[in-house]
Amino acid sequence: MMKKQIMKEKILVVDDEEGIRLLYKEELEEEGLDVHIAASGEEALKKLEKDKYSLIVLDIKMPGIDGIEVLRRIKEKWKSLPVILCTAYHHYKQDFGTWASDAYVVKSSDLKELKDTIKGILGSR
Amino acid sequence: MGYEILEKVIELTDSSEALEKRFDSLAKSISQSLSFDQCAIYLFDEERKIFSLSAADGDRNDLVHTYHDGEGLPWSAIKKNRPIIANISDVNDGRWRGIKDNGLLGFATAAVYPIKDDTGNYGMLYLKSRKKKIVPLRKRKLLSVISLQIGMAIKTNECILNLTSVNTKMRDMQARLIHAEKLLALGEMAATLAHEIKNPLMSIGGFAKRLSQQFTKDAPERMYADMIVKESKRVEKLLHGILNFSTNKGFDLKDENISSLIDDTLALFEDEFKRINIKIVKELKGNITAVKADAEQLRLVFTNLFTNAMQAMENGGILTVKTDCVEKWITAEVTDTGGGIEPSIIGNIFNPFFTTKAEGTGLGLAIAHTIVANHKGMIEVMNDIGKGVTFLVKLPALVQ
Ligand SMILES: Nc1ncnc2c1ncn2[C@@H]1O[C@H](COP(=O)(O)OP(=O)(O)OP(=O)(O)O)[C@@H](O)[C@H]1O
Ligand SMILES: [Mg+2]
Ligand SMILES: [Mg+2]
Numbered sequence: 001m002m003k004k005q006i007m008k009e010k011i012l013v014v015d016d017e018e019g020i021r022l023l024y025k026e027e028l029e030e031e032g033l034d035v036h037i038a039a040s041g042e043e044a045l046k047k048l049e050k051d052k053y054s055l056i057v058l059d060i061k062m063p064g065i066d067g068i069e070v071l072r073r074i075k076e077k078w079k080s081l082p083v084i085l086c087t088a089y090h091h092y093k094q095d096f097g098t099w100a101s102d103a104y105v106v107k108s109s110d111l112k113e114l115k116d117t118i119k120g121i122l123g124s125r
Numbered sequence: 126m127g128y129e130i131l132e133k134v135i136e137l138t139d140s141s142e143a144l145e146k147r148f149d150s151l152a153k154s155i156s157q158s159l160s161f162d163q164c165a166i167y168l169f170d171e172e173r174k175i176f177s178l179s180a181a182d183g184d185r186n187d188l189v190h191t192y193h194d195g196e197g198l199p200w201s202a203i204k205k206n207r208p209i210i211a212n213i214s215d216v217n218d219g220r221w222r223g224i225k226d227n228g229l230l231g232f233a234t235a236a237v238y239p240i241k242d243d244t245g246n247y248g249m250l251y252l253k254s255r256k257k258k259i260v261p262l263r264k265r266k267l268l269s270v271i272s273l274q275i276g277m278a279i280k281t282n283e284c285i286l287n288l289t290s291v292n293t294k295m296r297d298m299q300a301r302l303i304h305a306e307k308l309l310a311l312g313e314m315a316a317t318l319a320h321e322i323k324n325p326l327m328s329i330g331g332f333a334k335r336l337s338q339q340f341t342k343d344a345p346e347r348m349y350a351d352m353i354v355k356e357s358k359r360v361e362k363l364l365h366g367i368l369n370f371s372t373n374k375g376f377d378l379k380d381e382n383i384s385s386l387i388d389d390t391l392a393l394f395e396d397e398f399k400r401i402n403i404k405i406v407k408e409l410k411g412n413i414t415a416v417k418a419d420a421e422q423l424r425l426v427f428t429n430l431f432t433n434a435m436q437a438m439e440n441g442g443i444l445t446v447k448t449d450c451v452e453k454w455i456t457a458e459v460t461d462t463g464g465g466i467e468p469s470i471i472g473n474i475f476n477p478f479f480t481t482k483a484e485g486t487g488l489g490l491a492i493a494h495t496i497v498a499n500h501k502g503m504i505e506v507m508n509d510i511g512k513g514v515t516f517l518v519k520l521p522a523l524v525q
Contacts, residue, residue, distance in 0.1 A: 017324045017325075019325065019327075019328030019331075019332070020327060020328055023327070023328055023332060023335075027331070027335070061320070088319070088320050088323035088324060088327075088368075107323060107327055108327065108361060109329070109330025109331040109333075109334065109354070109361065110330075110334075110358070111331065
């Protein structure tokens with residue numbers, strides 16, 4: 001019982017840009033999260049097979065399997081795993097945001113919105 | 126004798142000079158070749174029912190400049206529907222057969238020929254001679270032909286004017302189309318570019334912020350890093366604006382009530398308005414026909430208009446917001462008291478990146494314009510120099 005409370009929430013950040021992966025990792029670790037990273041859709045799916053995560057932060061625009069496809073596969077296999085979609089594009093919101101992902105965040109150097117969204121989702125479980 | 130005048134009349138329809146100018150030289154030729162002392166051409170104003178002087182040869186002081194409804198020889202010629210040849214004595218009291226016409230004073234013979242065709246009256250040809258003279262049949266026939274020709278010239282001229290105005294309208298429309306196309310091309314290009322810039326920019330801004338936190342509050346390094354944060358935020362704002370151009374993606378149309386949409390948007394500004402002493406006057410029609418709209422985008426239109434108004438009224442003022450339903454349009458008016466827009470720049474305000482503000486992106490109105498156009502609406506600006514501006518947004522009302 002005690003042990004579970006100290007255990008950090010483990011999340012996976014998927015983004016093809018190195019800078020953004022590092023930024024997310026450092027900022028989110030400061031929020032007390034156990035942050036793992038994947039540089040592509042393929043890598044993310046591999047990691048998901050091996051490990052259990054509390055939440056995924058997923059970039060949409062990536063070479064190879066893009067974020068939308070990753071989202072589709074995640075929802076097939078791990079229905080209850082929360083996914084936050086991130087993109088520079090505001091307009092995906094209407095296209096994809098509503099039907100499968102749990103939240104949608106427009107990328108910004110100000111990570112407040114992302115952090116609040118993560119807290120909201122993890123806190124509500 | 127006299128027939129060279131016909132050439133002159135025919136030339137009337139065949140010249141690019143302004144009609145009034147051509148009339149002046151024509152009047153001169155007519156009086157000369159038909160040996161009258163004075164020749165005047167009057168034009169008929171259908172709406173005001175008056176004949177007004179257009180051209181004359183001879184002393185203009187002897188001329189009546191306007192014949193109002195029913196007055197003088199011109200109107201009796203109209204009533205009789207034929208030319209009038211009047212012989213009076215040269216010492217008359219401005220009267221012929223009981224018809225008062227001050228133009229007759231000092232003349233002994235007058236000839237009045239209506240300029241008309243079967244569709245209506247165009248004007249009047251008015252000739253006078255100081256000495257009594259006979260106007261032979263040959264000259265009368267000539268005068269009939271001349272007035273007919275003048276009528277044709279006027280009609281042709283009207284056609285040309287109409288054509289020119291249609292042409293101007295078409296050119297205007299074309300310019301707007303090109304503008305819209307430019308915006309679209311810019312939007313597409315900018316969206317791609319913005320997307321590519323956003324990711325690295327996010328790293329720059331994000332890490333600069335982390336860097337800043339490593340230094341104490343008064344360290345110069347902290348100030349440098351904060352500057353990077355601030356500037357990259359500014360570029361982010363710009364990119365956000367640019368991305369709003371590719372609006373055809375995810376256009377989410379629903380029936381919206383414009384009054385409540387505006388009310389909601391206005392609510393977000395209330396505190397800020399209060400702080401800088403801006404009074405809000407709302408005249409929002411509650412029971413208003415809906416529009417098909419993407420609420421989020423339409424809110425952006427009004428957000429941009431309110432922001433501009435606020436920036437124009439930094440020292441307080443009044444913001445008036447009205448909605449109405451006019452024929453098939455739902456209209457929304459945003460009026461400020463911020464002094465208006467310099468006339469020399471008003472043609473540019475809807476152009477992307479046009480700004481007069483140090484921190485502006487110049488995208489506010491360009492975005493508003495694009496969004497409203499995407500809704501098949503219009504946005505217009507009414508400028509009251511020294512007072513303020515009104516932006517009028519018109520959207521098609523839903524037919525019920
Ligand atoms: N209500 C207004 N009163 C006076 N001038 C205005 C008003 N609205 C717009 N303008 C003029 O039109 C220009 C363009 O406006 P626009 O909203 O497109 O860009 P901006 O306000 O300068 O920048 P941004 O919207 O990105 O902050 C402004 O810089 C200003 O000169
Ligand atoms: Mg990416
Ligand atoms: Mg603006």
